[in-house]
Amino acid sequence: MKYELQRQTRVNMICYCAPLVIGLCALFGGEYLSFAILLTISIGLIVNEIIRIKKDEKFTFDENGFRIGDTPYRYDSIEKIESNRWRYLVRVRIIVDGNIVYKFDNSYKNYKEFVRQLTLHNVDHDLFS
Secondary structure, X not given: OOEEEEOOHHHHHHHHOHXXXXXXXXXXXXXXXXXXXXXXXXXXXHXXXXXXXXXXXXXXXXXXXXXXXXXXXEHHHOOEEEXXXXXXXXXXXXXXXXXXXXXXXXXXXXXXXXXXHHHHOOOOOOOOO
């Protein structure tokens, strides 16, 4: 079965609209400068998210290997899985032939499925499922 590792863009977009809502409340209170600042912040975050959506390469995987964009990889070609933790966030880097080929974190859709495939193929990692 094929899976795709995807960012949670819907949640991000909802969170990025929070400054806009706060700014609208400030606008109704007569705070025009606060509204302008919060509107600018919200627009900047949303534009950044749209750029990241367009720029990210598609990451698909199954039982045999994974594909980043048009480049296929096998699980045994992974040199190292690096991860950093900060509270509940786990940032992961996949290293093949000394190069970082993909970065993601544990908020991505199908993260646990990918960790399961790494474990099944005996790839050394310290990611918790």
